[in-house]
Amino acid sequence: MFSQPPDHEKIITIERHILSEQQSHPEATGVLTSILYDLALVGKVIASQTTRGGLAEILGRTGNTNVQGEQVMKLDVLADRMVYRLNDHTGRLAVMASEEQEGIMNIPEEYSPGKYVLVYDPLDGSSNIDYNVSIGTIFAVYRRKSHSGPGTLDDCLQKARDLVVAGYLIYGASTMLVYTSGMGVHGFTLDPSVGEFLLTHSNIHTPQQAKYYSVNQGYEYYWSEGVRRFTHFLQGRDSLTKGLPLRYIGSMVADFHRNLLAGGIFYYPADTKDPRYTQGKMRLLYEAGPLAFIAEQAGGYGSNGMQSILEIQPTSLHQRTPLFIGNRPLVEKAEEFIRQYDLVRE
Ligand code: FBP
Numbered sequence: 001m002f003s004q005p006p007d008h009e010k011i012i013t014i015e016r017h018i019l020s021e022q023q024s025h026p027e028a029t030g031v032l033t034s035i036l037y038d039l040a041l042v043g044k045v046i047a048s049q050t051t052r053g054g055l056a057e058i059l060g061r062t063g064n065t066n067v068q069g070e071q072v073m074k075l076d077v078l079a080d081r082m083v084y085r086l087n088d089h090t091g092r093l094a095v096m097a098s099e100e101q102e103g104i105m106n107i108p109e110e111y112s113p114g115k116y117v118l119v120y121d122p123l124d125g126s127s128n129i130d131y132n133v134s135i136g137t138i139f140a141v142y143r144r145k146s147h148s149g150p151g152t153l154d155d156c157l158q159k160a161r162d163l164v165v166a167g168y169l170i171y172g173a174s175t176m177l178v179y180t181s182g183m184g185v186h187g188f189t190l191d192p193s194v195g196e197f198l199l200t201h202s203n204i205h206t207p208q209q210a211k212y213y214s215v216n217q218g219y220e221y222y223w224s225e226g227v228r229r230f231t232h233f234l235q236g237r238d239s240l241t242k243g244l245p246l247r248y249i250g251s252m253v254a255d256f257h258r259n260l261l262a263g264g265i266f267y268y269p270a271d272t273k274d275p276r277y278t279q280g281k282m283r284l285l286y287e288a289g290p291l292a293f294i295a296e297q298a299g300g301y302g303s304n305g306m307q308s309i310l311e312i313q314p315t316s317l318h319q320r321t322p323l324f325i326g327n328r329p330l331v332e333k334a335e336e337f338i339r340q341y342d343l344v345r346e
Contacts, residue, residue, distance in 0.1 A: 095151025125251025134172030136253030160289030265326035
């Protein structure tokens with residue numbers, strides 16, 4: 001049974017979309033277009049595995065622990081290798097950095113280094129892989145700062161404000177690629193019948209009215225007073241506002257994506273439960289930074305509770321940060337509670 005051929009009027013591929021964007025950038029060389037196309041291919045390859053789940057021998061752990069001190073899942077390794085292999089020979093990148101790798105990843109000597117830098121979280125939501133819950137890949141592209149030769153650590157440690165492209169892939173009921181190159185946020189859905197990502201969500205803007213709040217409430221006991229009081233505010237406990245429903249998937253990409261489209265706030269504050277997370281759990285470079293860049297392009301805001309994530313200068317590849325991201329009024333409210341109840345006591 002042939003599926004209804006797509007309406008050719010609606011067929012806007014990533015390439016066509018970026019080429020139309022490029023028209024307003026006469027200096028553009030098309031390299032960024034190609035990098036995004038490479039990442040779309042990554043998405044197709046990973047999706048071809050995730051959609052087959054248990055059939056594809058990709059579930060479960062490898063038995064190893066990564067630089068974050070977390071159990072490494074088989075899909076973490078596959079996704080990490082996929083992103084690197086599909087990008088190491090293109091001549092477009094000078095260096096890469098991944099959540100799964102301790103240090104920077106240089107371009108193999110046989111290939112010439114390019115002018116861009118790719119940092120990425122190959123598989124976000126690892127704890128959900130075995131339970132058929134949406135997971136994702138987060139990516140961010142910078143221009144290199146060094147002039148030539150192999151890229152450096154310094155090329156990777158750039159503020160998210162200086163990003164040229166940020167995006168994520170989400171492997172859920174459908175596979176989507178959402179990106180911004182600083183000209184709005186656009187979503188593409190993978191059409192398995194043609195094997196192409198097609199534009200389905202143009203110029204995404206977060207609705208003014210927030211619909212959900214997303215946090216692992218199970219950790220409330222370990223939060224600061226400011227964060228606890230902010231959560232009570234969201235719940236309407238202070239009877240000043242009607243409470244918001246809680247929605248938490250445990251895959252940040254999926255929680256962020258829902259709130260980006262429906263309106264809401266996702267936060268992962270610092271907590272005293274796990275000594276690793278006293279500065280938050282999310283990684284600044286390849287989780288909080290790119291999503292904050294996207295949020296701002298969609299009319300939202302990303303903060304560490306005190307300042308914009310986009311303005312934080314990274315000092316190490318895997319540094320963590322508290323994260324509050326989504327509708328700007330709500331994120332600013334979180335900053336207000338933290339300023340009022342947490343900063344005073346120090
Ligand atoms: P990774 O899976 O990339 O390590 O990301 C961290 C993450 O899984 C987020 O996607 C998610 O929001 C959070 O951790 C869940 O943490 P917790 O289980 O503590 O709520």
